[in-house]
Amino acid sequence: xxxxxxxxxxxxxxxxxxxxxxxxxxxxxxxxxxxxxxxxxxxxxxxxxxxxxxxxxxxxxxxxxxxxxxxxxxxxxxxxxxxxxxxxxxxxxxxxxxxxxxxxxxxxxxxxxxxxxxxxxxxxxxxxxxxxxxxxxxxxxxxxx
Amino acid sequence: xxxxxxxxxxxxxxxxxxxxxxxxxxxxxxxxxxxxxxxxxxxxxxxxxxxxxxxxxxxxxxxxxxxxxxxxxxxxxxxxxxxxxxxxxxxxxxxxxxxxxxxxxxxxxxxxxxxxxxxxxxxxxxxxxxxxxxxxxxxxxxxxxxxxxxxxxxxxxxxxxxxxxxxxxxxxxxxxxxxxxxxxxxxxxxxxxxxxxxxxxxxxxxxxxxxxxxxxxxxxxxxxxxxxxxxxxxxxxxxxxxxxxxxxxxxxxxxxxxxxxxxxxxxxxxxxxxxxxxxxxxxxxxxxxxxxxxxxxxxxxxxxxxxxxxxxxxxxxxxxxxxxxxxxxxxxxxxxxxxxxxxxxxxxxxxxxxxxxxxxxxxxxxxxxxxxxxxxxxxxxxxxxxxxxxxxxxxxxxxxxxxxxxxxxxxxxxxxxxxxxxxxxxxxxxxxxxxxxxxxxxxxxxxxxxxxxxxxxxxxxxxxxxxxxxxxxxxxxxxxxxxxxxxxxxxxxxxxxxxxxxxxxxxxxxxxxxxxxxxxxxxxxxxxxxxxxxxxxxxxxxxxxxxxxxxxxxxxxxxxxxxxxxxxxxxxxxxxxxxxxxxxxxxxxxxxxxxxxxxxxxxxxxxxxxxxxxxxxxxxxxxxxxxxxxxxxxxxxxxxxxxxxxxxxxxxxxxxxxxxxxxxxxxxxxxxxxxxxxxxxxxxxxxxxxxxxxxxxxxxxxxxxxxxxxxxxxxxxxxxxxxxxxxxxxxxxxxxxxxxxxxxxxxxxxxxxxxxxxxxxxxxxxxxxxxxxxxxxxxxxxxxxxxx
Numbered sequence: 025x026x027x028x029x030x031x032x033x034x035x036x037x038x039x040x041x042x043x044x045x046x047x048x049x050x051x052x053x054x055x056x057x058x059x060x061x062x063x064x065x066x067x068x069x070x071x072x073x074x075x076x077x078x079x080x081x082x083x084x085x086x087x088x089x090x091x092x093x094x095x096x097x098x099x100x101x102x103x104x105x106x107x108x109x110x111x112x113x114x115x116x117x118x119x120x121x122x123x124x125x126x127x128x129x130x131x132x133x134x135x136x137x138x139x140x141x142x143x144x145x146x147x148x149x150x151x152x153x154x155x156x157x158x159x160x161x162x163x164x165x166x167x168x169x
Numbered sequence: 170x171x172x173x174x175x176x177x178x179x180x181x182x183x184x185x186x187x188x189x190x191x192x193x194x195x196x197x198x199x200x201x202x203x204x205x206x207x208x209x210x211x212x213x214x215x216x217x218x219x220x221x222x223x224x225x226x227x228x229x230x231x232x233x234x235x236x237x238x239x240x241x242x243x244x245x246x247x248x249x250x251x252x253x254x255x256x257x258x259x260x261x262x263x264x265x266x267x268x269x270x271x272x273x274x275x276x277x278x279x280x281x282x283x284x285x286x287x288x289x290x291x292x293x294x295x296x297x298x299x300x301x302x303x304x305x306x307x308x309x310x311x312x313x314x315x316x317x318x319x320x321x322x323x324x325x326x327x328x329x330x331x332x333x334x335x336x337x338x339x340x341x342x343x344x345x346x347x348x349x350x351x352x353x354x355x356x357x358x359x360x361x362x363x364x365x366x367x368x369x370x371x372x373x374x375x376x377x378x379x380x381x382x383x384x385x386x387x388x389x390x391x392x393x394x395x396x397x398x399x400x401x402x403x404x405x406x407x408x409x410x411x412x413x414x415x416x417x418x419x420x421x422x423x424x425x426x427x428x429x430x431x432x433x434x435x436x437x438x439x440x441x442x443x444x445x446x447x448x449x450x451x452x453x454x455x456x457x458x459x460x461x462x463x464x465x466x467x468x469x470x471x472x473x474x475x476x477x478x479x480x481x482x483x484x485x486x487x488x489x490x491x492x493x494x495x496x497x498x499x500x501x502x503x504x505x506x507x508x509x510x511x512x513x514x515x516x517x518x519x520x521x522x523x524x525x526x527x528x529x530x531x532x533x534x535x536x537x538x539x540x541x542x543x544x545x546x547x548x549x550x551x552x553x554x555x556x557x558x559x560x561x562x563x564x565x566x567x568x569x570x571x572x573x574x575x576x577x578x579x580x581x582x583x584x585x586x587x588x589x590x591x592x593x594x595x596x597x598x599x600x601x602x603x604x605x606x607x608x609x610x611x612x613x614x615x616x617x618x619x620x621x622x623x624x625x626x627x628x629x630x631x632x633x634x635x636x637x638x639x640x641x642x643x644x645x646x647x648x649x650x651x652x653x654x655x656x657x658x659x660x661x662x663x664x665x666x667x668x669x670x671x672x673x674x675x676x677x678x679x680x681x682x683x684x685x686x687x688x689x690x691x692x693x694x695x696x697x698x699x700x701x702x703x704x705x706x707x708x709x710x711x712x713x714x715x716x717x718x719x720x721x722x723x724x725x726x727x728x729x730x731x732x733x734x735x736x737x738x739x740x741x742x743x744x745x746x747x748x749x750x751x752x753x754x755x756x757x758x759x760x761x762x763x764x765x766x767x768x769x770x771x772x773x774x775x776x777x778x779x780x781x782x783x784x785x786x787x788x789x790x791x792x793x794x795x796x797x798x799x800x801x802x803x804x805x806x807x808x809x810x811x812x813x814x815x816x817x818x819x820x821x822x823x824x825x826x827x828x829x830x831x832x833x834x835x836x837x838x839x840x841x842x843x844x845x846x847x848x849x850x851x852x853x854x855x856x857x858x859x860x861x862x863x864x865x866x867x868x869x870x871x872x873x874x875x876x877x878x879x880x881x882x883x884x885x886x887x888x889x890x891x892x893x894x895x896x897x898x899x900x901x902x903x904x905x906x907x908x909x910x911x912x913x914x915x916x917x918x919x920x921x922x923x924x925x926x927x928x929x930x931x932x933x934x935x936x937x938x939x940x941x942x943x944x945x946x947x948x949x950x951x952x953x954x955x956x957x
Contacts (some may be wrong), residue, residue: 059626060675068689073335077669097636106669
């Protein structure tokens with residue numbers, strides 16, 4: 025089980041992200057809003073010469089935009105050729121999980137259902153394994169709906 | 170080993186692409202040794218390399234093809250269409266195999282024997298084959314394979330390099346800001362200046378690496394034309410031009426699909442079958458021309474065929490049948506609007522759906538694709554005689570001139586090409602009214618739908634001091650509309666990059682850009698905004714008519730463009746610009762004088778000179794070349810000054826003479842040349858016509874005719890032909906000069922005019938219409954007169 029996972033908190037939930045999906049974690053600075061978009065698109069932000077589309081993942085889950093002053097870290101990921109920054113509340117660790125991916129148990133909140141893939145166990149806590157690409161693609165669906 | 174294999178595969182694929190066109194050209198001209206050699210070389214190389222790389226199937230295929238080609242080279246076989254097809258088949262298979270090896274898939278397990286069999290099968294002699302001869306007239310480069318030295322680089326590396334340079338530019342800008350905050354240090358500034366120049370140069374060079382020759386775009390066309398032509402039993406002459414024009418790599422990729430579609434359409438629907446073409450009096454082989462050229466910062470690709478063109482009546486019929494158009498609306502359409510119906514989704518003029526096209530996925534998709542990359546598509550339809558489709562696409566996707574606008578406290582960019590005009594809302598030519606929630610901006614009595622950018626984007630409209638800016642915006646296709654924004658701030662060259670699909674999905678953005686301040690900015694999509702605001706897509710033709718009427722009413726101040734120039738005598742005068750065909754410098758020695766009239770020899774013809782001048786104090790004379798519907802005249806001037814707007818009716822009118830009046834331009838009184846008088850003073854018979862036609866000397870053997878008459882006529886400026894042209898065409902303008910009666914009769918039979926010459930000063934009798942051969946005046950008059 026050599027697979028690394030990035031452990032983070034998002035909308036008050038412990039999440040894990042496959043480290044292969046993650047390019048970097050950065051502290052967000054300026055975000056230029058994109059008017060006319062759903063609340064889950066926080067805006068654009070420049071990372072050196074790259075422009076990131078910042079996704080307010082919490083808004084996707086809760087349907088409410090994160091206040092500007094609470095915007096902190098973003099996970100940078102390259103999804104189908106475009107760079108995205110996914111806002112998270114905090115990042116705690118990158119580590120291996122000895123047990124690997126475990127199937128989902130219990131009744132998952134429908135808001136999380138499109139994004140969660142499995143559970144990973146770390147230091148006695150379950151972390152919800154999510155797929156970053158699902159946030160982008162699922163987000164588009166949510167917007168259309 | 171892997172690396173070698175990779176290189177072999179990519180080289181093979183590239184050569185294949187380049188060669189497909191060569192094979193077609195070779196089929197059209199089997200005697201072309203160079204092409205045959207190039208193809209032979211390809212197979213030979215493949216064979217050699219794959220023996221080394223242990224690729225037996227490649228080896229077998231290329232070996233078989235090489236054998237056949239070598240037979241052809243030796244003259245034991247001819248390159249008939251069947252053979253060419255078989256060779257192409259082998260090339261396709263090699264391509265497939267290469268593809269499979271490249272992606273590491275299992276090799277397609279098909280039987281190569283069939284292909285090889287087809288290759289070695291002797292051509293079926295009696296079989297009449299609809300031969301689709303295609304001859305791409307692409308300019309052949311001498312020494313086919315000797316291009317500039319190149320190396321192969323992965324695209325990702327170039328992209329990385331691009332990003333690196335962009336980062337560098339940003340860092341430079343940051344540094345420049347920091348430097349400005351400090352006290353000035355000339356030494357430091359100097360060094361920074363140097364760094365700055367280097368970075369700028371570097372950016373230019375890097376952006377060139379993205380350029381690619383249009384050749385690549387054309388590479389697939391000859392093959393496609395040939396295959397389609399054969400399939401449909403049509404003959405097509407293909408001409409490709411301008412393959413050396415360069416455009417952005419990404420752009421090439423974006424244009425491939427629309428171009429392919431148009432070419433397919435042309436062959437399938439445009440060019441008729443040979444029988445039909447013959448019936449229509451056209452050559453059996455249809456002509457298809459694809460040419461690319463650069464025009465400013467655009468690439469123009471024109472696809473011209475001489476087929477049937479678009480049947481607009483059918484388009485209208487189909488639209489009505491499809492319920493898209495009401496019959497009375499159809500009656501009001503102009504020809505151009507009818508033609509534009511072809512861009513309606515799901516509409517096709519094809520009578521039946523063929524395998525090639527006509528499934529109704531058509532021009533609408535083509536147009537959408539072209540417009541997505543900021544291009545424009547235009548049709549020039551000649552029903553029954555052909556169609557010319559012009560694609561205009563920007564040179565590069567990445568850099569466009571744009572305007573930076575402010576709305577809702579945020580900055581946006583909009584392509585400058587989309588903006589027609591910018592006004593402040595306190596401008597008196599502008600009137601904004603509100604009807605049932607709809608805003609209408611009336612600018613110089615033309616009504617435009619008006620939107621506020623903040624409203625369309627769902628932003629809050631801040632309360633502002635000062636006037637708002639109203640822009641008249643026009644997308645590539647749509648109707649112009651007015652858009653209100655807080656202000657138009659700046660004009661910049663913008664490096665545009667695609668926005669993420671999530672953002673593009675809104676439809677109102679066309680991309681994004683990262684200006685120097687490091688704050689990403691969105692590029693607005695003019696057409697998308699109009700859609701988002703649900704603007705009606707109707708031109709206010711009433712207003713346009715009113716505007717025309719208003720323009721008519723204002724004829725008093727109607728202005729026309731005029732050329733201001735200085736006469737050789739020093740006066741400054743004006744001449745209506747539309748009369749001037751061009752301005753050029755003419756060698757003073759070409760001017761001459763004959764029969765009291767000045768003329769100038771231009772392009773081998775004699776052109777009258779308008780102001781009668783033939784002597785100049787300089788070597789080169791600026792000359793205006795003017796033309797009415799029939800005649801041409803040259804107007805030498807001292808200098809061409811500029812183009813100005815002059816009133817269509819001069820301020821002071823003179824009805825007589827060369828000058829029609831005086832106009833006051835910028836406080837200067839300028840005489841206006843009267844074009845009517847200018848052409849009226851020309852000789853009735855233009856010199857051009859007089860010089861045409863020949864003098865045929867019937868008695869070429871006669872010494873007097875040859876030694877005395879011929880030089881005289883030549884001196885007088887006639888074309889002289891010795892002897893009657895046996896079977897050559899005799900122009901009715903020709904004049905036959907003869908001394909003997911026999912020749913006169915022969916000439917009369919040929920139907921041209923005859924001048925009879927006699928040796929004695931006195932006529933033989935009253936019926937004698939001949940002319941004494943030393944009576945020069947009478948002779949010249951007779952020649953000129955007979956020709957009149």
